[in-house]
Amino acid sequence: MARSATPSRKTSGVPDGTREPAERAPRYVGSKRGKEVAAVALGRRERREGTWASAEWLRGHSGLPSVACCQLTPIAGEAGAVLALGGGQARFQGLKRCSSPWSCPSCATRIGAGRATDLTLALQTWHARGHSVAMATLTMRHARGDDLTDLWDAKAAAWASVRQSSALRRPVAGSDLDVASLAGYVVKTEVTDGDNGWHLHLHVLVFMRCGPAEASVGLDAWCAAARPLWGRTLGRRGYAPGDEHGLRVALIRRGHEAGDVAAYVSKDGAPAEAVAREMALDVGKSARGRHRNQWGLLGGAIAGDGVAAARWAEWESSSKGRRAIVWTKALRRELLTVPDLTDEELAAVDEPAVGLVGLHGESWRVVRRSGGVCRLLDAAEDGYRVERDAGGSHWQALQAAQDDVVGLLCDFGVPEHRFRALRLPVPLDLPAVVGREPFVPTQLALHGGPDSTV
Numbered sequence: 001m002a003r004s005a006t007p008s009r010k011t012s013g014v015p016d017g018t019r020e021p022a023e024r025a026p027r028y029v030g031s032k033r034g035k036e037v038a039a040v041a042l043g044r045r046e047r048r049e050g051t052w053a054s055a056e057w058l059r060g061h062s063g064l065p066s067v068a069c070c071q072l073t074p075i076a077g078e079a080g081a082v083l084a085l086g087g088g089q090a091r092f093q094g095l096k097r098c099s100s101p102w103s104c105p106s107c108a109t110r111i112g113a114g115r116a117t118d119l120t121l122a123l124q125t126w127h128a129r130g131h132s133v134a135m136a137t138l139t140m141r142h143a144r145g146d147d148l149t150d151l152w153d154a155k156a157a158a159w160a161s162v163r164q165s166s167a168l169r170r171p172v173a174g175s176d177l178d179v180a181s182l183a184g185y186v187v188k189t190e191v192t193d194g195d196n197g198w199h200l201h202l203h204v205l206v207f208m209r210c211g212p213a214e215a216s217v218g219l220d221a222w223c224a225a226a227r228p229l230w231g232r233t234l235g236r237r238g239y240a241p242g243d244e245h246g247l248r249v250a251l252i253r254r255g256h257e258a259g260d261v262a263a264y265v266s267k268d269g270a271p272a273e274a275v276a277r278e279m280a281l282d283v284g285k286s287a288r289g290r291h292r293n294q295w296g297l298l299g300g301a302i303a304g305d306g307v308a309a310a311r312w313a314e315w316e317s318s319s320k321g322r323r324a325i326v327w328t329k330a331l332r333r334e335l336l337t338v339p340d341l342t343d344e345e346l347a348a349v350d351e352p353a354v355g356l357v358g359l360h361g362e363s364w365r366v367v368r369r370s371g372g373v374c375r376l377l378d379a380a381e382d383g384y385r386v387e388r389d390a391g392g393s394h395w396q397a398l399q400a401a402q403d404d405v406v407g408l409l410c411d412f413g414v415p416e417h418r419f420r421a422l423r424l425p426v427p428l429d430l431p432a433v434v435g436r437e438p439f440v441p442t443q444l445a446l447h448g449g450p451d452s453t454v
């Protein structure tokens with residue numbers, strides 16, 4: 001290992017202001033806090049690898065052209081993908097997205113994060129005003145062999161009968177509650193697949209303009225009116241639920257007393273945020289008990305499960321074009337001043353980042369199809385400077401300088417599709433990361449030179 005310990009800035013091409021590698025290298029070994037940080041980092045990277053692996057599978061198998069082509073081609077006016085770094089996280093920007101909240105793990109994550117932010121703010125604001133929110137869960141009968149589109153349409157009709165009914169807006173007998181107490185809903189559809197076929201259910205946040213004591217009375221009245229409406233409409237289509245299973249409701253308490261919705265919320269974080277994330281973000285969750293949601297099916301399909309692949313195909317066609325989360329418009333206007341962004345707008349939101357290297361269209365396609373995406377992202381986050389070797393002349397100049405060149409990240413045999421990792425001279429025992437193979441430039445300095453000792 002013959003690398004100099006002193007960087008040679010004059011030939012490195014590293015811009016002024018670039019932090020020293022020693023500061024940037026993640027050295028986690030031996031520190032409890034470090035291991036925790038590493039665990040978080042590993043989780044995120046593993047998720048990212050899973051997301052890109054899913055994208056590659058969908059490119060060849062999705063029945064939805066927009067999903068199959070998500071992040072494959074540049075958006076109009078852009079020459080290609082841009083590897084960018086911001087907030088310590090690397091990403092590719094400048095690419096067309098499918099904006100599917102149902103069938104694309106990458107876009108669904110972005111859309112869900114945006115919806116969760118809105119919902120968190122709405123819940124906190126509502127509680128701060130002294131009002132109440134309940135979460136209702138509405139389910140329907142289902143059996144093996146049911147058609148998912150039929151089930152979904154029946155669910156939509158049943159919810160419309162509840163939402164539009166004047167019976168839910170009458171004064172509640174024996175209380176001060178009246179029509180103004182029911183302020184509106186936020187509705188999310190969830191679907192799982194299990195031994196008894198597709199299982200659809202609704203999570204409904206019921207916003208009530210009253211304190212918790214009155215809300216309990218109001219909820220009883222709401223359930224008494226909603227249950228028969230829900231059941232009758234479903235019954236006409238053959239999906240009537242049993243009375244005891246069709247509708248459950250629980251008040252979401254303020255502060256940290258979220259026990260009533262413990263079945264729905266995670267153990268961490270404030271209740272409002274946890275409820276919002278439960279409502280809006282389901283990427284990363286794949287199953288409830290013996291039921292798989294769409295991400296569980298996608299994972300099974302990628303692993304070669306033919307049944308899961310067939311279910312995934314049905315899922316794609318049945319969910320396409322449906323809205324994932326629906327607000328009562330007046331409620332949203334009352335609670336939030338931020339614009340109600342579309343799925344397309346949310347999927348296009350990029351955190352501030354600095355572009356590191358551009359990949360023109362063909363380079364990007366080569367990198368994507370060859371599985372090099374995560375190597376470039378990991379290297380950028382680990383403190384390497386990633387550059388495209390356009391033509392090889394600059395590469396040779398760096399070679400002559402005998403420093404800075406750590407290795408090739410991707411080499412597809414064509415100079416224009418070759419990406420190298422550069423950094424200030426560092427020991428070649430690259431940063432060890434607990435529980436994970438360290439980044440090792442496997443084709444280190446293949447072009448020779450006194451430092452090519454690996």
Ligand SMILES: [Zn+2]
Pocket residue numbers: 067070071097098099100104105106107108
């Ligand atoms: Zn997408």
